[in-house]
Amino acid sequence: MVRLYTDDLSIAYDDRLIVKELSVEIPDQKITTIIGPNGCGKSTLLKAITRIISHQSGSVVLDGKNVAKENTKQLAKKMAILPQTPESASGLTVGELVSYGRFPYQTGFGRLSKKDFEVIEWALQVTGTSEFKYSPVDALSGGQRQRVWIAMALAQETEIIFLDEPTTYLDMAHQLEVLELLQKLNQDEKRTIVMVLHDLNQAARFADYIIALKEGEIVKAGSCHEVITQEVLQDVFNINAEIGVDPRTNKPMCITYNLLKGD
Structure with a gap:
């Protein structure tokens, strides 16, 4: 049984x-x-699936229910999204930011429960950010900040995590660090990970399934061997790409490529 799918989904600006x-x-x-x-609809698709933006027609279905009709807090317990350029309020500590992931579970005055604190500590530990708990988010490096944002998504305790270009602005080492963390979460925690990536070799290396979009339509979807x-x-x-192993x-993996020029 497929838990999440779109059916004739159309999105317009x-x-x-x-x-x-x-x-x-x-x-x-x-x-x-x-x-x-760029501009083919990758980020737009993520935003529509997670209900950040509305769609014009069709539907997004999760666990047999139309996402558009789902209760907001209930939906936030199932899906978390890390946007392309997340921004936090100035002065927030790492622990405070990660605690925001517990919002869907809070009632009454919004006080954190014992379970909330336990989940926050777990999310910090899993992402290797415990040592930064009392540090301002603004003081961290790009790779450290990205891991903290992933910790906040984990604190939501969702089974599905969406990430829009999680390696943007990171150097090669930090890109690998973030992608290996997501791979570990998938393997150890059985989290469903859906992410937009620009680097084709990273997509092939870390993905079980690749969706190739062009002008808002699927050109090919399947394993890395079928798509790359x-x-x-x-x-x-x-492009005219030279594909190796x-x-x-x-x-x-894409070894090199040339831009195809029209006649």
Whole structure:
């Protein structure tokens, strides 16, 4: 049984249609990456699935229920999203930021319960950010901040986590650190991870399932071996790519490429 899918989903900004009657299934307890050129609808799709923005037609279905009709707090217990450029209020400590993940579970005056504090400590520990608990978020490096935001998403105790370009602005080491953390969460905690990535080799290395978008439509969806091919990359990115095999993972990798030019 597929827990999360879209059915003929169309999303528009003003009069411009960004995503066109898109139907896609998200594999449960797997890592899914969404790739495609700038402006093709990747981030828009994530926002619509998580109800940050509304859609024009079609539906998003989670556990047999239409997401658009789901109670906000109940939905926040099932799905968490880390936006592309998250911003926190100036002066917040790491512990305070992570505690915001417990909002869907708070009642009355919003005081944190013993269970809330236990989950916060667990999220800090899993992401390796416990030592920063009392430090201002603004004082951390980019990689440390990204791990803290992931800790906040984990504190929501959702089974599905969406991330919009989680490696943006990070150096190579910190990119790998974040992606390995997400992989560990998937393997150890059975979290379903859905993320937008620009780096094709990172997408191939870490994903179980890849969705390639172009102009709001799916060009190809499947395993990395099915999607990271010369034909698909030519169609999606207008490039002539040389595809090899990663000697460490045996997964396909883009070795080099040229931009295809029209006649």
